[in-house]
Amino acid sequence: MEARHIDHVNLRIPADGVDDAREFYGERLGFGxxxxPYAAGEKPFFDVRLSATAVIHCWPTEEFNPPTATNYDHVAVAVEGSADELEAELEAAGVEIEKSLDEPLGAVGESPAVYVRDPFGYRVEIKTGV
Structure with a gap:
């Protein structure tokens, strides 16, 4: 078996967090x-489109428990552009940067990254230059 890429990640969100997820991932981070199908009642989740080959499934649930340091660390998303451009874009969108690293190791090597938190406590690493 030869893996090609991660297809999707499932994140549970609060049942009343759909608008917050759309606003954070769609408007602030700029993902599709x-x-x-979710709005039509055909699927219990909606997608945050990261690329042509990768999505985050957001599953609204009444049984939501915020992530903790013992059950989740982060999901990493590679984006186009420089670290300076990314930081400026996040700042303009009102997204607080938790930390920045010059060379965290990822699937394709080391490259600058910033870490942010979504409205539900999930940490998202956004990597540039990969």
């Missing part, structure tokens, strides 16, 4: 929101 695909929610037609």
């Amino acid at each position: 929101i695909e929610d037609g």
Whole structure:
């Protein structure tokens, strides 16, 4: 078996957190929101489109428990552009940067990254230059 890439990540969110997820991932981070089947009641989740080959499934649930240091650390998303451009874009969108690293190791080597938190406590690493 030869893996090619991560297809999707599942994140549980609070049942009343759909608008917050759309606003954070769609408006602030600028990723696509695909929610037609969710809105039509055909699927219990909606997608945050990261690329042509990768999504985050957001699963609204009444049984949501915020992530803790013992059950989740982060998901990493590679983006185009420089670290300076990324930081400026996040700042303009009102997204607080938790920390910045010059060379964290990832799947394709070391490259600058920033870490942010979504409205539900999930940490998202956004890597540039990969």
